[in-house]
Amino acid sequence: xxxxxxxxxxxxxxxxxxxxxxxxxxxxxxxxxxxxxxxxxxxxxxxxxxxxxxxxxxxxxxxxxxxxxxxxxxxxxxxxxxxxxxxxxxxxxxxxxxxxxxxxxxxxxxxxxxxxxxxx
Amino acid sequence: xxxxxxxxxxxxxxxxxxxxxxxxxxxxxxxxxxxxxxxxxxxxxxxxxxxxxxxxxxxxxxxxxxxxxxxxxxxxxxxxxxxxxxxxxxxxxxxxxxxxxxxxxxx
Numbered sequence: 367x368x369x370x371x372x373x374x375x376x377x378x379x380x381x382x383x384x385x386x387x388x389x390x391x392x393x394x395x396x397x398x399x400x401x402x403x404x405x406x407x408x409x410x411x412x413x414x415x416x417x418x419x420x421x422x423x424x425x426x427x428x429x430x431x432x433x434x435x436x437x438x439x440x441x442x443x444x445x446x447x448x449x450x451x452x453x454x455x456x457x458x459x460x461x462x463x464x465x466x467x468x469x470x471x472x473x474x475x476x477x478x479x480x481x482x483x484x485x486x
Numbered sequence: 487x488x489x490x491x492x493x494x495x496x497x498x499x500x501x502x503x504x505x506x507x508x509x510x511x512x513x514x515x516x517x518x519x520x521x522x523x524x525x526x527x528x529x530x531x532x533x534x535x536x537x538x539x540x541x542x543x544x545x546x547x548x549x550x551x552x553x554x555x556x557x558x559x560x561x562x563x564x565x566x567x568x569x570x571x572x573x574x575x576x577x578x579x580x581x582x583x584x585x586x587x588x589x590x591x592x593x
Contacts, residue, residue, distance in 0.1 A: 401582075403530075405524075409586075410571075410584055410585065410587040411522070411524075411530065411573050411575075411584040411587070412584065413575075413581060413582040413583065413584065416582070425580055426581075427581045428487065428581060461529055461530070466535075470518065470535070470536075470577050471577045471582055472520035472535050472577045473520075473530075473532060474532045476529035476530050477529060478528070478529050
């Protein structure tokens, strides 16, 4: 059974930094591209970032480009999201998600999410 | 950026009735569209990819259709467990974009 377990969410001040982790199990992690998607309070889903199977290719949404960095450790089956210069509008539940097939970035397995709150 | 617009924002339906949810893209996305269901406190769940292909384990009452810029998710006979928020997502172009969601509530 596929399991994705996010951690690292916390309360942080504006301008601060945070690193989220997503521990994967139940599948061969290095064979699948991964992504982060967030849902702000009272709003819909927003794609944040994605990374290819090897980590060679990374992609970012416009609202986080230059501030967030996605990475992965295939030896530890873990996905990361390093977030810098955090803003109030980054407050959200952050989900990690797995891409099921090559080429197309939609997502068949999701974690339960970790809450990031940016507030002074 | 491709903007995805879902309508209506809220749909009130009685159990057993049919629900039709719409998703419109700001440009042609070539049927490269997925639908997700999300319930409060839960992770999103993939329902449909490629406009009309149901994900494993998704009941046949969920169906997707459309082409070009206009897409539809139909739930043929709503069950109690189907009341949730539904999102469409295009994955034809970067950045990936989701619609704002349609909340299906009990009438």
